Amino acid sequence: MNQVEFLEIVSPFKDKLYRLAKRILISNDEAEDAVQEVYLKLWKAKTNIKNYGNVEAFAMTMTKNFCLDRLKSKQASNLKLVHTNFPTSGNIERNLEANEGVAMVLKILEDLPEQERIVIQLRDVEQLEFSEIAKILDSNETAIRVALSRARKKVRNLMIKKYNYGIG
């Protein structure tokens, strides 16, 4: 397989990988690095790519694991996560300033535990079926529904709290 053929297979889901990486790592730069790393790993394993069945799900799992490892090693080395979400690469952030409520939701998402962030990302943002999410996370549908419900309620409750005190 040459690079052109490889890129044809793996490019369509680059945004999905990036969004997942960013949901876990928060920082744009780190998310971009993570996606590049995942693609490099996929490229090195390209001879097996046809055996992976669903390459996209496989790449999503790789991204999730890679980012969680990154977080872990960062916490281990006691480095504080630096949020570099200034309007450098994303123009979304800038547009969001107009809508404080939305910025608040995204901030709340950042503060959720990683696993809850991941299920919200895969379900609400990427709109994947529970069966697909279960496959990516190597879990079962019930556990995912439970985690998802918990995460959604947390977002709702924090939103209501802030909404009533803040901009309401």
Added chain:
Amino acid sequence: MELAKIEQLLDAYFEGETNLKDEKILRDYFLNENVPTHLLQYKPIFVGIEAAHKERFQQEINLPKPETAAFTNLKYIAVAILVLSFLVGGVYFSQSNELTPEEKEALAAFEESKKAMLLLSQNLNKGAERLTLVNQFGNAKDKVFE
């Protein structure tokens, strides 16, 4: 979409019991419809999720540069040079095993001087043995004149 249905879907949504179709209905409603005040607090959630969905990976995917034909040729050339240098080196060293007349002469001289040194050291050892005998005299004298 009637309000009661939306409220019911919202409840199910927070329980994790909606399917993708239900969730699309909710999204469409909160993004497009005129949302009544008592549901307005949920709007940012769906707007925020929609915004998150629009993020894009803005880099090119970086893969290692493929090896060009020129580079592959270069590798073969490098291997050829290595093999050649071993061959040349081998021939050179095997030749150097045959000694020139001067080297033979030097070697002979070296053997001769080795023999001479050996003889010298043997005689030295003999001398040392005799010296221990002299010491014996000393001991005996000490005993006598105690």
